[in-house]
Amino acid sequence: MDTFLGFDALMLARIQFAFTVAFHFIFPAFSIGLASYLAVLNGMFLWTKDEAYLRLFKYWVKIFAISFAMGVVSGIVMSYQFGTNWSVFSDRTGPVLGPLMAYEVLTAFFLEAGFLGIMLFGRERVGPTLHMVATLMVAVGTAVSATWILAVNSWMQTPQGYGINEVGQFVPEDWWAIIFNPSFPYRLSHTLAATYLTTALVVGGVGAWHLARGRRENKGVRTMFSMALWMIAVAAPLQIVLGHEHGLNTYEYQPTKVLAMEGHFESHEDGIPLILFGIPDQEAGVMRYEVSIPHIGGPILEKGWNASMPGLDTVPDELEPPVAVVFFSFRVMVGLGFAMLGLGVWGLWARYRGYLYHAPWLHRAAMVMGPSGFVAVIAGWITTEVGRQPYVVYGQMMTAEAISPIGAQAVGASLMAFIVIYFAVFGAGVVYILRLMGKPPEPGERGLRSEPGPIRTAGITPAPQLSEADGPRQPAE
Template sequence: MDSFLGFDAVTLARIQFGFTVAFHFIFPAFSIGLASFLAVLNARYLITKNEAYLRLFKYWIKIFAISFAMGVVSGIVMSYQFGTNWSVFSDKAGPVVGPLMAYEVLTAFFLEAGFLGIMLFGREKVGNGLHMFACLMVAVGTAISATWILSVNSWMQTPVGFSIGENGQFLPEDWWAIVFNPSFPYRLAHTLTAAYLSTAFIVGGVGAWHLLRGEKKNVGVTTMFSMAMWMAAIVAPLQIFLGDLHGLNTLEHQPAKVMAMEGHYDSHPDGAPLILFGIPDSENRTIRYALEVPKLSSFILKHDFNAPLAGLDTIPDDEEPPVAIVFWSFRVMVAIGMAMALVGLWSLLSRVRGRLFDDKWLHRVALVMGPSGLVAVIAGWITTEVGRQPYVVYNTLRTADAVSPLGAQAVGASLIAFIVIYFAIFGAGIVYLLKLMHVPPQPGQRGVRSEPGPIRTAGHTASAPVATGTATAK
């Protein structure tokens, strides 16, 4: 069999797509949340005339512009693989997937691109009203873009509303059923919430960094940290609830994925344990060194401690997903979600005690948790996609039958090229973003004219330079 470094063409194509998607995914996840954060900041500034919000808007909009650009570029490169490594999938699923991807471009990308320039550079040219409208349209556009992409992905997870033509193509029969397929509402809510939560923790991490560096009197720093912690306190528990609903939906439509997530090689007729940690051993069909809570998995999934749960022993061997990957990626995602909720609760206690900006340990933990949302997003994506294997369209088209007829050498060479180029280009972009975040928001930023005066905040008045200009951020 043709191979490259011991991997066949199918495995290499999967690794390449997984690598490019994981790199791409972090930028839209960040820009979706950041676009909404910027819209909120701009609205708060227009309502309150508090210059701290304008200062934060100018601070984060430069970071948003770079992240948005890297997301667009990485997405375009990723899409080429549908024609190179996955041409059979494109041919067979194209009649369903193609129109949905086109709708994403027509309704979302054009909306974002059309108003992005006004958002970035148009405040003085079009006035505050139209500029605010542009900010809202960019935020809405990012959410609509995610909606169409998640509809496509959800249809691949729970395909409905189609028939199979004589040439093996998926032919759409009911577009409403295709778009609003059974897993779509749950995946959309879970993913969008994850994007907003990821952005909140990045913003909170940046705020915590500057608080630890002695910027407690910088109103921009305290404002961003306070807003981020409010999001953590409110949205993290909501995300856990949405994740539970999504898991129940997955159990109904993709039971093998849940079996792998839970590590249930065997069926449990009188209540399944919740395996907290362990080492999956697929050869011996067991979880080694398992730390488990009796019957808790049945209670979580069926709301009954004694409810029976089927295991992977009911699934044909050639239809089982890779248990170890799904098992651990799921636990990474859940552990980070729980940690986020705890940070949110901690911030509430500190806020009530009046120590939100003085609690150094909270700031240290928030700094460490800064990139955690992006890690959780990637872990969740791995759980979803690897858990669907061995199918690319669940129960209908196998991954091995969807790959292009390419040799392993060709796919392996392009994979190495992607790795080198991505780390060089996008790595440099990420380093530049971190440099921008390293500098605290200041009233003397380029594009903002400063003069001495008091800054009004909700809680106090501090003597500091006030930004009086409204020039665009560059």
């Protein structure tokens, strides 16, 4: 059997796609929320004329530009794998997924690209109104981009509105049904809320970093920390509610995934326990060292106190996802979600007592929680995608059927190259972003270009700008 380091081509292709998607997901999870934050900062400056908001806009727009660029580059690289490693998947699902991906480019990406330059460089050139419009369009474009991508992923999770032609391809029959498939609204709202919460945690962590270093008199630092804590207090409980509704939808359409998430190897006839922790033993079909609360699982799933539920013992072994991966990634996501809720409540209490900017332990907690949004979105993505296995199109196409006829050595070599290049290139970008975050927003903060000026080239001095009253220009002597 053709293998590379003990892995066959299928497993290597899955690892490669998981690595590149996880790396890519970090940047949109930040840039989508940050684009909206920049729009809010710009709007607040135009409304209040408070220079602190403009200072923060110029501070964060530099970070946005870098993260946006890294997200675009990592996304382009990821897309090539559809042709190299997953050509059978591309061939069979192309008639459905191809147009959706094209719509993302034609609408969202063109919208972002068309207004991004004005947002980054055009404040002094186009005026405040058009610059505000451009900033809003970039924020809208990032959200629209996520909408199309999530429509694609949601169709793979809950496919509908299609037929299968004589050569085995999925062909569209009802585009409305394809786009607005059963899991799409829940997945979209849950993911967008995650991006805004992730951004708020990063902004709050940066603000806490500077407050912990005695920069309490810096109005920009106080403003960013205050705004972030407000957003966390609102978004964290909302995200928990959205996640619960998404879970109910998943149980309706992908019950096996929920059984793996909850660790229910055995069927329950008289009440569904809530398993808090345990060590899944999939081979034996049991949860070892289980810590659970009897009956609570029924009301959580909107069933009765004494409701029954079939377990994974009713699912054929070959159709079970890797339970341990799904079980633990789900708990990481949920645990961090409640930690975010706790941080938001703590911030509200500190604000009420009047020591929001003089709470060292709150600031330490905010710094620790700063990267937690990224961990949570990756854990949620792992729960969703690994929980769908062994299908790539749920219930219709196995992952093993989707891979290209390619050797393990070729996939393994490209995977090693991806790992080295990604950590080198994107690692450098992340380090630079952290350096920018390490400096506080100061009065006179410069954006990517703070004011217009003549284009200069080496050794050439630009001619002075003259009005008609100055008379005609004279040739340079």
